[in-house]
């Protein structure tokens with residue numbers, strides 16, 4: 244029986260090791276082998292044969308699953324399209340993928356702009372800048388023709404829907420209707436237009452579609468805040484302005500400043516997740532780059548809605564005042 248258990252443990256070690264050798268970081272195979280051997284010994288000696296083997300098998304299964312996720316496909320100059328590459332994350336993703344050896348199509352809002360110029364100047368000759376306002380179907384079609392012409396039989400491996408605009412996180416009633424429409428036009432319908440146009444190419448290559456969206460970290464700049472604040476004050480009906488109070492509206496940007504203070508300027512967690520989505524043999528269906536992002540998502544999906552509302556309210560009131568009507572005790576039920 245002991246011999247059988249040892250043989251099973253050895254088989255598990257060999258299986259994990261063969262997977263480990265296929266992963267990109269295959270340093271110290273002997274050390275991994277030794278560590279697994281020691282862990283098998285600890286399991287088998289400290290527990291009964293059955294439970295020891297069960298625990299060791301479970302550890303090997305977890306490690307095997309983890310290593311499967313780390314198996315890379317070759318880059319091999321595969322072609323990738325990124326939207327919204329003028330600046331920010333899209334710009335950084337283009338540069339990173341270009342460095343890795345991908346053939347990058349950088350879709351930009353303004354092909355004459357400084358972001359597009361910087362990509363042409365600093366990246367390899369494999370990178371092409373494409374004029375591509377995702378809200379303009381004719382520009383998306385034109386970009387598609389250029390991609391087809393360039394990739395020919397090699398196909399398109401991935402589309403990264405990154406283009407997005409900032410929505411001022413004010414109370415829903417305060418946001419002008421045209422801002423809702425513009426946000427949907429770029430962040431939603433733009434991504435749908437690009438996806439529908441390029442899906443046949445992705446289907447042929449059995450490639451990847453990556454959609455980038457925001458939970459609200461996207462904060463914009465102080466100039467943008469001033470502009471949004473001005474638009475809100477200009478378009479608000481007098482009665483609504485009286486209920487919220489101008490001083491409340493002027494403090495909305497304090498919440499953004501608070502978000503900006505706590506946000507990380509480091510794009511690398513997102514870039515590494517995009518790299519994994521494009522290169523891993525078994526990509527995940529969903530990524531949440533940044534530690535706190537996962538926490539927020541857990542809270543939103545696990546906690547009761549009432550508790551989430553309470554936490555948001557407490558957090559928001561710390562950073563700004565309440566609307567005037569809500570701070571008047573006899574009018575609390577009116578809003």
Ligand SMILES: NC(=O)c1ccc[n+]([C@@H]2O[C@H](COP(=O)([O-])OP(=O)(O)OC[C@H]3O[C@@H](n4cnc5c(N)ncnc54)[C@H](OP(=O)(O)O)[C@@H]3O)[C@@H](O)[C@H]2O)c1
Nearest residue numbers: 327329330331332352376377378405406407456457460461
């Ligand atoms: N930054 C964050 O913390 C964060 C967090 C979570 C998710 N995200 C998501 O990541 C994506 C990029 O965000 P970011 O922070 O890099 O924002 P950003 O710096 O404002 O970049 C967005 C890019 O999209 C471009 N764009 C705007 N409208 C477009 C249109 N109609 N067609 C094509 N391109 C257009 C912008 O061009 P212009 O610069 O010329 O306007 C810009 O290059 C967004 O989808 C956002 O929701 C960001």
